[in-house]
Amino acid sequence: xxxxxxxxxxxxxxxxxxxxxxxxxxxxxxxxxxxxxxxxxxxxxxxxxxxxxxxxxxxxxxxxxxxxxxxxxxxxxxxxxxxxxxxxxxxxxxxxxxxxxxxxxxxxxxxxxxxxxxxxxxxxxxxxxxxxxxxxxxxxxxxxxxxxxxxxxxxxxxxxxxxxxxxxxxxxxxxxxxxxxxxxxxxxxxxxxxxxxxxxxxxxxxxxxxxxxxxxxxxxxxxxxxxxxxxxxxxxxxxxxxxxxxxxxxxxxxxxxxxxxxxxxxxxxxxxxxxxxxxxxxxxxxxxxxxxxxxxxxxxxxxxxxxxxxxxxxxxxxxxxxxxxxxxxxxxxxxxxxxxxxxxxxxxxxxxxxxxxxxxxxxxxxxxxxxxxxxxxxxxxxxxxxxxxxxxxxxxxxxxxxxxxxxxxxxxxxxxxxxxxxxxxxxxxxxxxxxxxxxxxxxxxxxxxxxxxxxxxxxxxxxxxxxxxxxxxxxxxxxxxxxxxxxxxxxxxxxxxxxxxxxxxxxxxxxxxxxxxxxxxxxxxxxxxxxxxxxxxxxxxxxxxxxxxxxxxxxxxxxxxxxxxxxxxxxxxxxxxxxxxxxxxxxxxxxxxxxxxxxxxxxxxxxxxxxxxxxxxxxxxxxxxxxxxxxxxxxxxxxxxxxxxxxxxxxxxxxxxxxxxxxxxxxxxxxxxxx
Amino acid sequence: xxxxxxxxxxxxxxxxxxxxxxxxxxxxxxxxxxxxxxxxxxxxxxxxxxxxxxxxxxxxxxxxxxxxxxxxxxxxxxxxxxxxxxxxxxxxxxxxxxxxxxxxxxxxxxxxxxxxxxxxxxxxxxxxxxxxxxxxxxxxxxxxxxxxxxxxxxxxxxxxxxxxxxxxxxxxxxxxxxxxxxxxxxxxxxxxxxxxxxxxxxxxxxxxxxxxxxxxxxxxxxxxxxxxxxxxxxxxxxxxxxxxxxxxxxxxxxx
Numbered sequence: 001x002x003x004x005x006x007x008x009x010x011x012x013x014x015x016x017x018x019x020x021x022x023x024x025x026x027x028x029x030x031x032x033x034x035x036x037x038x039x040x041x042x043x044x045x046x047x048x049x050x051x052x053x054x055x056x057x058x059x060x061x062x063x064x065x066x067x068x069x070x071x072x073x074x075x076x077x078x079x080x081x082x083x084x085x086x087x088x089x090x091x092x093x094x095x096x097x098x099x100x101x102x103x104x105x106x107x108x109x110x111x112x113x114x115x116x117x118x119x120x121x122x123x124x125x126x127x128x129x130x131x132x133x134x135x136x137x138x139x140x141x142x143x144x145x146x147x148x149x150x151x152x153x154x155x156x157x158x159x160x161x162x163x164x165x166x167x168x169x170x171x172x173x174x175x176x177x178x179x180x181x182x183x184x185x186x187x188x189x190x191x192x193x194x195x196x197x198x199x200x201x202x203x204x205x206x207x208x209x210x211x212x213x214x215x216x217x218x219x220x221x222x223x224x225x226x227x228x229x230x231x232x233x234x235x236x237x238x239x240x241x242x243x244x245x246x247x248x249x250x251x252x253x254x255x256x257x258x259x260x261x262x263x264x265x266x267x268x269x270x271x272x273x274x275x276x277x278x279x280x281x282x283x284x285x286x287x288x289x290x291x292x293x294x295x296x297x298x299x300x301x302x303x304x305x306x307x308x309x310x311x312x313x314x315x316x317x318x319x320x321x322x323x324x325x326x327x328x329x330x331x332x333x334x335x336x337x338x339x340x341x342x343x344x345x346x347x348x349x350x351x352x353x354x355x356x357x358x359x360x361x362x363x364x365x366x367x368x369x370x371x372x373x374x375x376x377x378x379x380x381x382x383x384x385x386x387x388x389x390x391x392x393x394x395x396x397x398x399x400x401x402x403x404x405x406x407x408x409x410x411x412x413x414x415x416x417x418x419x420x421x422x423x424x425x426x427x428x429x430x431x432x433x434x435x436x437x438x439x440x441x442x443x444x445x446x447x448x449x450x451x452x453x454x455x456x457x458x459x460x461x462x463x464x465x466x467x468x469x470x471x472x473x474x475x476x477x478x479x480x481x482x483x484x485x486x487x488x489x490x491x492x493x494x495x496x497x498x499x500x501x502x503x504x505x506x507x508x509x510x511x512x513x514x515x516x517x518x519x520x521x522x523x524x525x526x527x528x529x530x531x532x533x534x535x536x537x538x539x540x541x542x543x544x545x546x547x548x549x550x551x552x553x554x555x556x557x558x559x560x561x562x563x564x565x566x567x568x569x570x571x572x573x574x575x576x577x578x579x580x581x582x583x584x585x586x587x588x589x590x591x592x593x594x595x596x597x598x599x600x601x602x603x604x605x606x607x608x609x610x611x612x613x614x615x616x617x618x619x620x621x622x623x624x625x626x627x628x629x630x631x632x633x634x635x636x637x638x639x640x641x642x643x644x645x646x647x648x649x650x651x652x653x654x655x656x657x658x659x660x661x662x663x664x665x666x667x668x669x670x671x672x673x674x675x
Numbered sequence: 676x677x678x679x680x681x682x683x684x685x686x687x688x689x690x691x692x693x694x695x696x697x698x699x700x701x702x703x704x705x706x707x708x709x710x711x712x713x714x715x716x717x718x719x720x721x722x723x724x725x726x727x728x729x730x731x732x733x734x735x736x737x738x739x740x741x742x743x744x745x746x747x748x749x750x751x752x753x754x755x756x757x758x759x760x761x762x763x764x765x766x767x768x769x770x771x772x773x774x775x776x777x778x779x780x781x782x783x784x785x786x787x788x789x790x791x792x793x794x795x796x797x798x799x800x801x802x803x804x805x806x807x808x809x810x811x812x813x814x815x816x817x818x819x820x821x822x823x824x825x826x827x828x829x830x831x832x833x834x835x836x837x838x839x840x841x842x843x844x845x846x847x848x849x850x851x852x853x854x855x856x857x858x859x860x861x862x863x864x865x866x867x868x869x870x871x872x873x874x875x876x877x878x879x880x881x882x883x884x885x886x887x888x889x890x891x892x893x894x895x896x897x898x899x900x901x902x903x904x905x906x907x908x909x910x911x912x913x914x915x916x917x918x919x920x921x922x923x924x925x926x927x928x929x930x
Contacts, residue, residue, distance in 0.1 A: 590757030
């Protein structure tokens with residue numbers, strides 16, 4: 001036998017099955033290209049040297065992992081589709097006299113061809129697109145380092161090896177499948193008598209319960225920090241719930257529909273409901289996959305878009321002024337004055353003029369607030385104290401009068417309160433039994449919102465004098481022990497000057513602060529911190545831009561997968577439905593009715609995942625909003641707008657893909673079987 | 676009164692790449708009276724299936740006239756064809772053509788559902804038919820759960836439930852074992868006895884011997900026909916075999 005026999009045979013097979021293999025290869029090329037780009041970005045020398053490049057590398061590393069895991073799952077999934085369709089062909093070869101080892105040889109060649117084509121295409125695409133992607137990345141993150149046209153050797157090796165392994169694994173899987181089956185099974189495996197699926201009520205109820213709890217967690221969890229942890233729990237619950245619901249719940253619902261004879265025995269419902277019952281068993285998992293992938297795309301892209309769109313908000317929330325200098329744990333007035341002097345002098349030396357400044361010394365204490373009762377209490381391992389977690393930032397009346405140029409008076413048990421976020425209805429506070437009357441709620445308060453906290457409720461409290469403050473300080477120190485807060489000195493300033501001056505000054509100040517901190521290093525967690533808005537802005541742009549980039553990039557990968565799964569579903573369903581619709585036409589169904597029935601059925605089946613994904617997204621919205629708070633983004637309106645536009649774009653793409661593949665489906669169903 | 680009239684029907688296929696023309700039916704004429712039970716016999720390639728497709732309005736004759744119940748089939752508009760077929764014809768196929776995703780009852784209901792009948796009426800129509808065909812017990816089962824004979828009886832029920840003018844059966848015993856075939860043929864006779872007109876295409880002598888009349892097709896023409904009259908099934912069987920022998924061994928002489 002010619003030694004190229006199997007190769008030729010394999011090549012012929014691939015060509016004959018072009019309608020199945022082309023999308024598979026294209027998808028593998030796409031994922032390969034994406035993976036190459038990610039790997040190359042991670043190892044890019046140019047990016048590494050940039051400020052914030054480390055963060056960017058970390059984010060891209062995350063992307064690499066996600067894409068690789070995804071590539072494995074996805075290639076296996078589509079491969080199983082292909083195998084299902086091709087088993088008949090293998091059975092025929094077997095009956096015509098090929099032994100399993102010959103079929104194995106043929107499959108080996110096929111995999112080699114598909115694999116090398118995919119890897120080569122992926123690398124070519126990746127290398128060509130790399131420059132474009134880098135430019136996009138730089139634009140998004142606001143960086144401006146020129147790059148040449150680079151080719152990453154490590155990237156090429158990584159892609160080639162990883163994908164070769166994945167393809168080898170699919171080959172092993174396929175060989176195993178063929179080995180297991182006998183010829184007759186192979187011949188008939190594409191259309192053996194499907195049993196009607198049983199209704200699995202327990203699974204359906206479990207699905208509903210899992211979804212319900214997932215949603216409930218997403219909506220009810222108020223505390224953003226526990227949100228982060230519970231988010232994963234909620235995501236897992238929703239994922240399981242979706243699978244259960246699609247596999248068991250859908251069948252339960254359809255069977256209830258079938259029981260209703262008035263509804264069921266109408267041409268449209270008769271054919272679509274029974275078709276869906278029949279179809280759900282084999283396709284429920286596919287639909288659940290589409291639903292989950294779609295949700296992932298939507299959550300990721302809308303989240304990162306919102307983060308990027310809100311980056312100014314975030315920076316202004318977190319760094320209200322150009323410079324922020326904080327001394328944690330004030331030891332003496334002299335030292336505080338020295339620090340302030342050092343700060344102002346550096347500004348002056350670098351030619352920066354102070355436009356506006358605020359300074360105060362405050363004690364910030366965490367309390368659990370329920371109405372008028374404020375508790376300073378150490379949370380237990382299992383239970384948190386009752387009430388809303390709130391930050392109470394306290395200053396003395398002297399500080400207040402000096403900063404605001406006021407001459408106001410307070411009695412021993414009187415306070416002023418300024419509410420940043422929280423209730424404004426109480427007449428008095430009782431802090432661990434110590435009672436204060438609220439003399440007035442302050443408006444237009446200069447020191448407001450400088451701490452950058454948008455997560456928890458916050459109250460600014462002005463007490464009579466340092467004695468009252470110390471009294472409360474003692475109280476919290478006794479209770480919180482080592483985790484108690486200290487009285488801190490804050491200095492915020494807006495300045496005017498050139499970017500150059502600002503940059504120089506920032507560098508100088510950082511040196512000074514470092515020196516200062518070294519001098520008092522022994523003292524636990526007491527230190528001076530400096531935050532320069534401009535520098536932070538750069539960091540945030542890289543951070544948010546990096547995430548946006550990753551979001552869109554991965555969104556694209558997932559979208560591609562969704563598209564492909566839809567395509568394969570349509571194609572394989574087309575082959576299955578062909579016969580059924582032929583029979584129905586013989587019995588007296590008109591082609592128009594056939595088309596209408598097909599349309600109503602596919603429409604229901606395919607837009608179900610999208611609708612479900614939108615429900616998931618709606619339920620996840622409050623939780624995502626709270627997660628964004630962790631990034632200091634507090635703008636539900638902007639986030640909602642981003643989400644709605646992302647969903648809109650996604651729906652349009654989904655619709656287009658649906659239209660294209662539905663046409664392929666009609667073509668298959670409409671083909672004459674004889675001839 | 677003739678329910679079906681076929682006059683000088685001719686069918687020519689053109690192969691896909693132009694070129695060759697294949698004449699499937701040369702010149703076919705016959706008629707079927709109401710209440711008749713006619714079998715059409717012929718070898719593979721004789722044009723049986725083509726004829727049946729034309730009678731079923733699945734295909735159109737190149738020339739000639741097919742009148743079913745006074746209506747010219749080739750004059751039907753595309754939009755009318757399906758409804759016409761549903762209302763006037765019942766089909767029984769060799770491979771049953773039941774749908775796997777419906778149970779037996781819903782398979783039988785299919786043409787009625789397509790015609791927009793309500794559930795209660797369908798039940799009323801189904802019961803006597805299911806009783807007569809002995810499939811009452813399997814109505815709730817799925818096609819893959821019952822035997823070939825049961826499947827074919829379900830298909831017969833599906834054909835009968837619309838009260839069609841004519842039942843077209845294409846090789847109905849082809850996929851059945853001899854016992855199931857025998858019992859199906861008896862049921863056909865019973866149904867015919869109740870006044871149902873049946874036209875059956877077959878190459879089984881056993882099946883054809885039950886019909887009241889047998890038409891033989893060869894090379895796209897009606898070659899010969901035999902009336903059963905008062906002959907027994909066995910005598911009819913003998914007559915058919917003799918005719919088939921003549922057809923295969925020499926042709927023409929008989930006329």
